[in-house]
Amino acid sequence: MDYTVEDLSAVKKKVSVTVPVEEVEAALSTAVSMYRSSVSLDGFRKGKVPVSVVEKRFKDSIYREATTDLVNVHINQIITELKCNPLSRIDFKGKELERGKEFKYEIAFEVAPEIELPNYEGFEVEYNKPEVNEAEVDEVLARINKNMSELVAVSEERKPQDGDIASIDFIAYDENGKEAEGIKADNFQMHIGERQALEDFENLVKTIPLGKEGEGDITFPADFINPEFANKTYTMKIKVHAIQERKLTPLDDEFAKKAGNFESLEKMKESIRGSYMQTRENLAKSQAQHSMVEGLLKMVDFPLPEGLVDNYMNNILVDMKNKLERQGKNLESLGKTPEELRNGARSDAESLAKVQLFLLAVAKKEGLSVEEEEVDRELRSIAVQGGHDYKQLKDHYIQNNLIFALRDRILGDKAMELMYSKAKVVEVEKKAE
Incomplete structure (x- = not known):
């Protein structure tokens, strides 16, 4: 396999690939063999169907899958050799494999721009110290009491x-x-x-x-x-x-024992306070981290890949649609055209894209990486949360070239944690809402 690379812009590349006949034949033969080992046809034992019969009978499926598998192998090889990660969907332009012919196709994808990073070590950021008041604890107790009533x-x-x-x-x-x-x-x-x-x-x-x-x-x-x-x-x-x-039952020690096997009502309250505090500490840290990145982003300027911005706009509109439907409404109720809705989401989408690109630049500078085990762990988490089959979900991510975006997200989280560890974090009292 040979390829040439063309920079379409500062954030987009096109790769033209030529696959020799020998590699085409090998890919098709492998696909036929895999089909032959599993298919059953009348008059033949399983795994004993002649190769020519298998290829003729299942040609469309075999050639389609062989093409997809070969292109995915090439994409991984090319991305590794170019030392760059696609930021959005990889566009494929080409036909399917053919016996006795070399295979030519093109892929195009967006990449992160070069960013001249500001000095983030010692960057001052405020951390709003969280608190939990008794009224909130009482609300939780009342809700539990209601559920147990x-x-x-x-x-x-x-x-x-x-x-x-x-x-x-x-x-x-x-x-x-x-x-x-x-x-x-x-x-x-x-x-x-x-x-x-x-x-x-x-x-x-x-x-x-x-x-x-x-x-x-x-x-x-x-x-x-x-x-x-x-x-x-x-x-x-x-x-x-x-x-x-x-x-309702009285809020006493007996209630606490029934609700969660707590020694007393006071122990139950301590557990609720601790849970609230842990959640709010995580939220306060997340807010401080994003404030830090927003401050640093004001010091730099770089081009944004349109496909990446478009992906974020789509995500924003899907979230908006889901929230409205939970309220018994729809997007049409906003009285705006689809184009107006997209334009309204652009600013937020661009902000999200800027944050992602900035974090990827930090990750590159700091030599951070993501192991395959980390990607698998994240996929398993996504599968559990969404009620999906892990293997099917992973295959979907691979077939649609979504693994790169997932890896970038994990990498961005690592970069955020590292920058925060190097920042000058100033704890302040929570501001009045």
């Missing part, structure tokens, strides 16, 4: 109130008295006061006594997740079948 059926004829769980039937009718499709439920378990439904709907439920029926007009908001109902008013008919209230 016993649900008791309400017998008197009263209305649902905050903290109750009401079992209701409801149905919606439009202005013509026609039943609205999609707004109906039987024995719906509604947690009152937890904002699981529209505020007006919940307020209406609170007006209906146990065992009774009631109705009222509800106008759906303009940004409702289902645009079919947005800005429309429906008459909601509701029946309250049952109400359950929570029976």
